[in-house]
């Protein structure tokens with residue numbers, strides 16, 4: 001991997017992915033996104049991983065899609081490159097994804113953070129969809145996910161002005177789970193991942209899938225989907241173990257079976 005660093009056994013059951021193009025503020029070029037897609041697929045298939053943290057560095061989570069790579073392209077070039085099929089595959093990651101964001105999370109960087117399931121932000125984080133300032137608009141889900149996360153009025157403001165919001169503001173609007181001092185954001189993200197990694201990975205996968213379904217469907221259909229996944233947890237040994245451990249007043253030992 002050239003543009004990301006992967007630590008599959010960062011902590012027990014937790015993998016860490018670090019975006020690693022620091023000079024370019026982790027601008028998301030096609031190769032980086034391909035590496036991220038392949039890594040997430042491998043981690044999804046790795047039974048020793050139950051939660052994944054994606055981070056950048058203190059200065060930048062990611063400052064967006066690589067403008068220099070896109071600058072000379074025509075609409076037909078962009079259509080043929082089809083960069084968003086990579087994003088679609090990333091979106092389908094089954095394991096819980098936590099974005100640990102410090103510094104710039106702009107354009108595709110904000111969209112990547114929002115593709116994750118939860119965001120822990122440092123006080124220095126800056127979120128925004130500044131594509132409008134370079135004559136385009138968000139293309140990796142920004143108009144949809146931001147609107148669902150923070151509501152129409154604020155999403156319109158960010159998408160139409162390109163202005164940035166701080167981690168604190170992002171927290172107030174419901175975009176991030178927690179905002180902490182910069183020296184704490186990796187610690188908090190790790191703590192959250194550790195809590196999730198203690199759960200049954202089967203239940204976590206089915207629960208994640210069900211929450212995400214709420215964005216894509218009507219309530220009635222969503223409830224049916226949720227119910228089926230709920231029943232499916234009863235096909236796992238982890239369900240027997242979890243309930244038995246509760247009754248026996250002990251800590252459950254989940255095996256992902």
Ligand code: CAA
Pocket residue numbers: 023024025027028063064065066067068069104106107108109111130131134137138139140142
């Ligand atoms: N693409 C390519 N290169 C980028 C980049 C990007 N998105 N963001 C930063 N860089 C590069 C800069 O060109 C610069 O490279 P050089 O040293 O070779 O000149 C380097 O990273 C450092 O950047 P700056 O000197 O600009 O750093 P700064 O601290 O002065 O400013 C910034 C930081 C405000 C984030 C500024 O870099 C910036 O505005 N970046 C672009 C943000 C943006 O518009 N993102 C949206 C991209 S389009 C998109 O994402 C589409 C989509 O939805 C998929």
